[in-house]
Amino acid sequence: MKYVTFLIDGMADISIPELNNRTPLEYAYTPNMDKMAANAVYGTFLTLPKGYSTSSDVANMSILGWDLAECLTGRGAIESYGAGIELDDRTVAFRMNLITVKDDVLIDYSAGHISEDEAGELIDFLKQEMDNDQICIRKGVSYRNLLYLQGEEFTEDVDYEKPDSSHGQYWEDLLPCANDPKGVKTAELLVELIYKSMELLEKHPVNLKRIAEGKNPANLIWPWSGGSRPKMPSFNDLYGKKGAVVSAVEVILGLGRLGKMTVIKPEGATGWIDTNYENKAHAGIELLKDHDFVYIHIEAVDECGHLGDLKLKIQAIEDIDRRLIGPFIREYAEKFSDDLRMMILPDHPVPVSIRAHTRDKVPFIISGSNLDPDPNLKAYNEKTALQGKYADLKGRELMDLFFSEKTI
Numbered sequence: 001m002k003y004v005t006f007l008i009d010g011m012a013d014i015s016i017p018e019l020n021n022r023t024p025l026e027y028a029y030t031p032n033m034d035k036m037a038a039n040a041v042y043g044t045f046l047t048l049p050k051g052y053s054t055s056s057d058v059a060n061m062s063i064l065g066w067d068l069a070e071c072l073t074g075r076g077a078i079e080s081y082g083a084g085i086e087l088d089d090r091t092v093a094f095r096m097n098l099i100t101v102k103d104d105v106l107i108d109y110s111a112g113h114i115s116e117d118e119a120g121e122l123i124d125f126l127k128q129e130m131d132n133d134q135i136c137i138r139k140g141v142s143y144r145n146l147l148y149l150q151g152e153e154f155t156e157d158v159d160y161e162k163p164d165s166s167h168g169q170y171w172e173d174l175l176p177c178a179n180d181p182k183g184v185k186t187a188e189l190l191v192e193l194i195y196k197s198m199e200l201l202e203k204h205p206v207n208l209k210r211i212a213e214g215k216n217p218a219n220l221i222w223p224w225s226g227g228s229r230p231k232m233p234s235f236n237d238l239y240g241k242k243g244a245v246v247s248a249v250e251v252i253l254g255l256g257r258l259g260k261m262t263v264i265k266p267e268g269a270t271g272w273i274d275t276n277y278e279n280k281a282h283a284g285i286e287l288l289k290d291h292d293f294v295y296i297h298i299e300a301v302d303e304c305g306h307l308g309d310l311k312l313k314i315q316a317i318e319d320i321d322r323r324l325i326g327p328f329i330r331e332y333a334e335k336f337s338d339d340l341r342m343m344i345l346p347d348h349p350v351p352v353s354i355r356a357h358t359r360d361k362v363p364f365i366i367s368g369s370n371l372d373p374d375p376n377l378k379a380y381n382e383k384t385a386l387q388g389k390y391a392d393l394k395g396r397e398l399m400d401l402f403f404s405e406k407t408i
């Protein structure tokens with residue numbers, strides 16, 4: 001048996017009046033998912049337990065079955081591993097966004113999804129001005145970058161706000177602060193760097209050009225979710241399966257690397273709606289030749305939710321169905337004779353009306369071989385999943401079910 005999970009980041013939503021009280025997933029035209037849903041078991045899974053951040057690292061760790069209490073570190077550390085950079089014991093890595101503030105308000109967590117070239121130029125400039133023995137800035141993908149603080153005096157234990165959950169708020173009310181005396185030095189330095197970035201970025205030619213073009217300038221850095229060296233069991237230790245991850249974004253690639261899985265970022269994978277969906281499907285197929293399990297993560301829908309763009313969210317769901325899930329299933333049938341079990345789920349909701357992650361449990365289906373399908377359920381969405389036979393799974397229960405050798 002081979003196993004594939006299509007992880008559609010941020011897909012879950014709530015009923016929308018202008019869609020006749022359907023959700024975007026219910027409304028979207030998804031013939032390939034429908035085919036899977038006609039022969040599937042349904043259920044819900046709690047990805048974001050109370051007491052944890054509503055971040056994608058938490059959600060994807062939950063899905064893959066790592067114990068959050070034992071394994072969770074900040075997202076900066078996970079993304080650093082995603083970029084292939086391991087941490088030593090005296091380094092804390094923070095995720096660092098390029099963001100837009102206007103009239104003292106945080107208006108865009110992504111600086112208008114700034115292009116890689118423009119972001120690269122700004123990050124090179126910041127690096128030249130700010131890097132020293134203790135501080136190291138590292139270029140990532142577009143607005144998603146990293147900040148390393150090196151020294152015994154720094155810690156991940158500071159309170160921070162997630163920029164994609166903080167739109168419309170005064171940015172100076174959101175600054176990192178110490179939740180413990182040992183976090184004071186770290187919080188003070190982060191605040192100092194944020195203010196310094198404002199001075200440096202304000203008049204930079206890249207930003208002047210963006211403003212002239214009517215785009216949001218990247219006029220502030222926003223470090224958040226610091227993490228130190230994580231300790232996690234490998235995926236193979238957890239399930240006895242050889243696993244692989246396909247994704248564009250470093251947080252997911254990092255989780256894969258920390259779990260000693262094979263990680264692939266296919267050519268043209270961007271984390272946005274212009275991503276190369278076909279290449280992702282094909283990368284998944286190639287990996288299954290010598291792996292048991294592949295986790296194909298797609299970021300685009302999450303970004304549409306944060307933008308509050310309903311039309312774009314529906315389009316992204318339809319593109320994933322037509323350009324990734326459909327081609328994957330066809331190519332698998334051509335190339336493999338092994339049975340296949342497939343799962344679809346989001347890591348968390350991002351309702352377009354809320355534009356931020358919510359903690360609601362997520363809908364999943366498992367389709368393919370060795371199933372006793374839910375007989376009355378024929379379409380995959382947030383509502384049908386509530387009627388499925390696997391309600392409220394948590395922790396590693398979902399992966400244990402998925403990999404179960406019994407009929408499920």
Ligand SMILES: [Zn+2]
Nearest residue numbers: 010164302350
């Ligand atoms: Zn998100």
